[in-house]
Amino acid sequence: METAKNNExxxxxxxxxxxxxxxxxxxxxxxxQKIMGGVLLAMLPAVIAAVxxxxxxxxxxxxxxxxxCVAAEAVWCRFAGKPAxxxxxxxxxxxxxxxxxxxxxxxxxxxxPPIGAILAIWLGKQVYGGLGNNPFNPALVARVGLxxxxxxxxxxxxxxxxxxxxxxxxxxxxxxxxxxxxCATPLGVAKNSVKSSDNTVPATTGEExxxxxxxxxxxxxxxxxxGCLGETSVLALLLGFLVLVAxxxxxxxxxxxxxxxxxxxxxxxxxxxxxxxxxxxxxxxxGGLLLGAVFMATDMVTSPITGLGCVVxxxxxxxxxxxxxxxxxxxxxxxxxxxxxxxxxPLIDRWCGxxxxxxxxxxxxxxx
Numbered sequence: 336m337e338t339a340k341n342n343e344x345x346x347x348x349x350x351x352x353x354x355x356x357x358x359x360x361x362x363x364x365x366x367x368q369k370i371m372g373g374v375l376l377a378m379l380p381a382v383i384a385a386v387x388x389x390x391x392x393x394x395x396x397x398x399x400x401x402x403x404c405v406a407a408e409a410v411w412c413r414f415a416g417k418p419a420x421x422x423x424x425x426x427x428x429x430x431x432x433x434x435x436x437x438x439x440x441x442x443x444x445x446x447x448p449p450i451g452a453i454l455a456i457w458l459g460k461q462v463y464g465g466l467g468n469n470p471f472n473p474a475l476v477a478r479v480g481l482x483x484x485x486x487x488x489x490x491x492x493x494x495x496x497x498x499x500x501x502x503x504x505x506x507x508x509x510x511x512x513x514x515x516x517x518c519a520t521p522l523g524v525a526k527n528s529v530k531s532s533d534n535t536v537p538a539t540t541g542e543e544x545x546x547x548x549x550x551x552x553x554x555x556x557x558x559x560x561x562g563c564l565g566e567t568s569v570l571a572l573l574l575g576f577l578v579l580v581a582x583x584x585x586x587x588x589x590x591x592x593x594x595x596x597x598x599x600x601x602x603x604x605x606x607x608x609x610x611x612x613x614x615x616x617x618x619x620x621x622g623g624l625l626l627g628a629v630f631m632a633t634d635m636v637t638s639p640i641t642g643l644g645c646v647v648x649x650x651x652x653x654x655x656x657x658x659x660x661x662x663x664x665x666x667x668x669x670x671x672x673x674x675x676x677x678x679x680x681p682l683i684d685r686w687c688g689x690x691x692x693x694x695x696x697x698x699x700x701x702x703x
Contacts, residue, residue, distance in 0.1 A: 367466075370584060370635075371426035377578035378433050378630065384558050384568035388495040389441040393564050396439060396448070401432030403452035411461045427466045431455050434474040434630055437565025438623070438670075442493045447485060451477040471677045472637050475627075475670050482670070492520055495567065497559035520561045521551075521621045522666040525613045555620035565626050572625040579629065589638065589649045590628035594619060596653025604661050612661060624656065627669035637677045644680075644687035651676045 385393040408428040412419035435451050459476030463469045482489045558568025579585045602615040632652055639648050652672045659668025
């Protein structure tokens with residue numbers, strides 16, 4: 336190639352000087368360790384809230400589950416011939432462990448976290464090739480698998496410290512035994528209280544009103560209720576959301592549209608049948624909606640890469656969650672909704688992808 340100015344030959348790079356790589360070609364200087372460290376920092380408020388409301392055993396469950404996930408990844412790498420130390424050091428297994436622990440009840444038996452770790456790391460992540468190749472969120476794969484295989488262990492809810500110390504309206508729902516005291520979650524109470532003698536006309540037993548009460552919303556917001564370790568405190572999850580947004584680790588539109596869709600659908604259902612459907616604020620404050628919307632639906636690997644795709648994905652998660660909560664037999668639907676939409680992410684990216692640079696759409700009748 337000759338230049339017009341000095342007619343000096345310019346040689347194109349060859350050999351080691353020619354770098355061929357796939358996209359992205361722009362780097363922001365973020366490493367996996369920094370990204371995962373930011374996610375762990377964002378989950379810290381939820382961890383603190385879990386320890387406060389459920390005691391020191393909550394911390395032990397979180398540490399134990401995290402250790403199991405890291406160990407499961409190291410064992411897989413050992414037998415798969417991968418560098419175990421390098422793989423574990425990216426902290427992705429630790430993030431999966433903490434997230435899985437936040438999906439467990441505080442009274443979970445000790446044999447459950449190792450099973451969950453194997454489901455999350457082996458079945459949900461490494462079998463697809465490791466981080467970046469998994470189509471489903473590993474922690475959700477483990478949660479749903481455990482819920483199907485071990486429903487009794489995964490739904491043994493322990494009363495929070497406030498429920499035990501005060502005359503909480505759900506005290507009449509406590510179940511005492513020789514081993515422990517358990518209770519129902521607000522979503523479970525609302526779901527089970529709406530029944531019909533002929534399966535067509537909804538009815539209420541009055542228990543729904545004991546949990547769907549404006550005076551209890553502040554308790555739901557703070558986290559003084561039964562549930563999984565990480566889903567009880569809305570305040571802690573909102574703090575984590577702000578950390579993730581401040582560190583630019585998530586697309587804020589996904590949790591906002593996810594929660595907003597649930598609010599709209601449940602609001603409409605409450606207006607149509609208030610005796611059968613609790614208020615939209617009740618649905619937002621209870622269950623795993625905030626936990627799933629903030630930390631699971633925003634997973635970089637399993638969520639769409641386009642802006643429009645994220646909108647479709649979030650709205651789909653909200654619709655499926657609402658359908659399961661309102662008409663399904665299970666009181667919660669966040670985990671199933673996110674996994675269902677994870678499976679549709681390749682199609683969403685294909686449908687919502689923009690026009691490639693330099694691409695010209697051919698008109699009808701033009702020669703190829």
